[in-house]
Amino acid sequence: MFKCTTPMHREIVTFRGNQKRKIVGVGKMTINPYPHIDKVFFVKRLKHNLLSKSQLCDNGLYVSFSKEECVVQHKNKT
Numbered sequence: 664m665f666k667c668t669t670p671m672h673r674e675i676v677t678f679r680g681n682q683k684r685k686i687v688g689v690g691k692m693t694i695n696p697y698p699h700i701d702k703v704f705f706v707k708r709l710k711h712n713l714l715s716k717s718q719l720c721d722n723g724l725y726v727s728f729s730k731e732e733c734v735v736q737h738k739n740k741t
Contacts, residue, residue: 665690665705676706684709698724698737 668690675683688705700714700722716726719735727734 665703666693666699668705671704674704676704697735698722 665688668688670688671686674686676686677683685707686704687707690703690705691699691701692703693699700719702718719726723738725734725736725738
């Protein structure tokens with residue numbers, strides 16, 4: 664899924680409970696046919712994929728939630 668990964672060696676990310684993990688790379692994530700997401704961190708020993716709504720919006724996407732689904736699309740599409 665990762666493309667164009669650039670190594671990182673000094674960055675740390677902090678999670679709930681003050682847990683810290685090392686960021687080992689940053690790159691682009693592409694899952695066809697969906698839009699790509701830039702500046703995705705690859706975090707050492709992370710067992711789950713975490714994605715924030717603000718990160719999607721910063722990448723020019725529109726995010727809408729309902730009880731049944733989450734819809735992500737380009738802002739210029741209706």
